[in-house]
Amino acid sequence: MSLRARSGALAGTIVATVLLSLATPWSVRAGTTVNLDQWASLDRAWQNGNLNGNNSRYPEGGVIPFRLAMEGLAVGDHSIHINYDWTAGGHKAHDFLATWNLTNASGKICTPSGGAISSMCPSLPAYSSFAFPPDPYVADGLSVTGAQVYSGAIRRLTIWGGTILSISKPVHSGSASGNSAGDVLVRFRASGSAVLLAWGGHIAQSSYWNRAAGGPADGAGEVSGAPWHMRTLQLDGAGNKNQDRSIQPSAIVGSVPPGGLAPPTPTPPPPLGPGTGAPIPRPRPHATAPATASGLPDGDRSSIVAAIGVVLTLVLAFSLALPIPRMLSRRRRR
Template sequence: MRNFDYRFSGVFTSAMCISFCLFSLLTLKAEATDRTVPFKFLEEVTDNGPIGDPPLLLRVVNTTNRTFNTSEINNGFNSKLLFAAPDIEAWHNLPMASWSGGTTVQQSNSKYAEGDALPFQYTHGTGNPEPRLYAGETHCIILRYDSYADPQSDGHFIDYLESYNATESGVTPFDDFAVCSATDVCDFTVAIPLDPSLPTGLQDPGFFYLYNIVPGSIVFGEDAGDVLGAGETAAWPYVIEAASGGKTTKRLRICFEVAGTGGEEQDVGIAWGGHLAEETFWGEGKGAGNFPGASPQFRINFDDATSDENININPNAILPLPRIDFITKDAQPDDPQDFNFTSTFGDFTLDDDGDINNTWSNTTTFLGLDDNEPYQVDEVSTSGWDLTSITCTATTIQGGNSLTISTVPGGALPNVIYSSTGVTITADLDQQVGCTFVNEESTCIPPTIDTQPLPQTVCEGDDATFTVEASSNMSGGTIEYQWQVDINDGNGFADITNGGNYSGFTTATLTISNTPLSFNGNQYQVIVTETSVTPNCSTTSSSVVLTVNTCQLSIDKAFTSNADNDGSGDVSEGDVLTYTITATNTGTGNLTNVVVSDSKITPSSTTCATLAANATCVLVGTYTVTAADVTAGQVDNTATADSDQTDTVTDTETVPVKSQELSIDKAFTSNADNDGSGDV
């Protein structure tokens, strides 16, 4: 069973209404089939008087929303409600998807995007009125569609034919026809011929979907004997007709043999799609959604008849592919400054120079975005300029409503997310979004001295360094340094501009190499300048003093005592010697970490953390004379003194050691004279 929802609009007398209404309450059956068609009435019945007075209007509606005219009702209601007249229908995808042959495709019933295939079908059902189609017969239809404007540069509408289901899902062609019988040929396709007048690569391959047409019987193009009309151009198998009413129409003739056996009457159909031209190919504003003038049409002529069946397509049902309508740069005041951006589309540059030069545009547009995909646009920080605001405007395509918001960050548009540097825009078929980035010249803010330079004390000939730490207070700011010196000549501070002992005088660290004594008492400071804006601004550090000292250290080592352990009165083995080692600061400044040492004595060293000018650092220690010292005949040892500021100085002390000697003296000292002889 096929559920119809036919929309009949006709003028009837009251008597006609009575008979028709009674008839329509019955279950109507197709004349040559068992297909039952239930009908229903709408509540639109207008009766302006009794029989013989102005007619009433009766409308019966079916699920395809097809509106039938009076002649169709008068001719078709003799015995049934299945009409044989050729018809063209378009697919309305809103609010309940259905085929319609009598209603303009418009925003109230359809929503298509540029690049979509708008489905069409040619149907030729069985039944009255003529012509009827019988198996074995050959017939032709001509598809005629408004392709582009006149002139062509004003825009394109349907630029080529493709499959009916290339982009739309759920489309069921020929749903008014019965389920195919054994003799039907219902699922046969034939390739749509390419249009040689189109740019290479534009047309996608597609198919005509055929119903009850003999496979292999399709012939495209005009007959060989046909003569082109005035102003027509051949693009075989297509013909480009002469422009009329601001439009240029293309046509394609399709001849076929009706399928079936025994000359039976057949339902016949062809389905295809019309590709809606895209501005991403033809140029901004040149796509189907912006087609100028009156609504374009798609028409069919049956068997070369001069009259046609047609459908209007209002461009307001067609949306350009999602786009970011504009990213605009507004510099205040106008300036030739270039502003760089990073984005999902790649890097680009804009400026707003008030026509000072033509290096860059102040606006760019991004076309052909993917629906519901996020796209990011961020401005790169530009020295001397502040991004002060971002204003985005969203325009609803169907209905023309718009909403404008402006904050950084913030915003009320559901498909726009703000950051401090840019926006993320989610593409939406229903909206075109444009954003203006406003920059103002930065007001110079002086740099901050984070760490001041410190006074330095060095020895003559040593290196001295002064260091400052500073930071910019400008977005993307840059700072420069200039060190100055006051040599106490009454002229104050002056820039350090020459080399000599100086290096790094335009950096954060000033170095004085091989510092001369003449630099003692010099004062130093640094000027830190913000250079990212004009005019510049600067901050001066505190001034600090350089002290240059003569750094000298002397040493004196003395043998001060001998314990003379053996009482020999001289230095001998085992004696304990005492030494006094004195290091003296003979310079003008303090010395630090003064170390006095002698490896032979105990203790062997002493350290004085700070040694003022003329002060001494003393080491007292002892040494025990060894046999080796006796053999050597002396005790030699060297004392050293060192500091952070000076080189090592030494002093050596030599103490003689007396060698040990053994002598013998034998003497006859007495005689006991035991015999008293007086001699030995």
């Protein structure tokens, strides 16, 4: 091959390489890593594999924590899909996404287990969060929005190392009578090369699905055989950074009561006085001494005993004083 031909071939290779690199999203080139963990409740550790009855126990209505560590990102805007099995074998599985630490793993986002350990750990920067939008999807006469209200769970996506820009409304695909999925698109802005996301997968409750509509139990506890999944897909449109974790039906035990994940209701402050801005003092209840075996408070009982003592003393004194005049009269007669 002549020198000119070799030079032409080399130039063609360089051009092809450049075009291929341009076709690949700039933020997920070599060096970018994505890792998804879920919390094993019995092991009390992050699990880079799957959950089952040996390492976890979760009730229907509980929330499985997930953390996603992304490394090697370029500073700037990115996007990623969170995809979850909405039904598995015709039964509801993860019916919506929620805040990551509602029932487990609180304060343990940097626990050194699993694989999604952020390079920012253990000294994470300040976090921020963004609300998951309501999901109006309806199946079997019941809506996901109704399940969210029934649960009372807080539903926010948390981020360290960046800012969440938007979260799309869930898009559902597949048949709810078989295997189906929900999918949200998250857009975020990375402030450095590392970003950590955390969220929870709510476990569908049979007390809502479908008993709230008079139907049979159809929550996650009814899933049998194959597990259901939580996934992250298409970081900046690339499919080579996808992650997938699953939970076996053997890990589901019991159920959370309706509203069991609702935040506590704060005690209302005292009302303000008219025109003063100062709280109106609340009347203090009258202190009552505890009742004794006689049924009377100790204070009342003591008063009665004292009164009886005075009466007895007077009676005794009077009875002793009666013979004195008679004795004096007898002496005078003598």
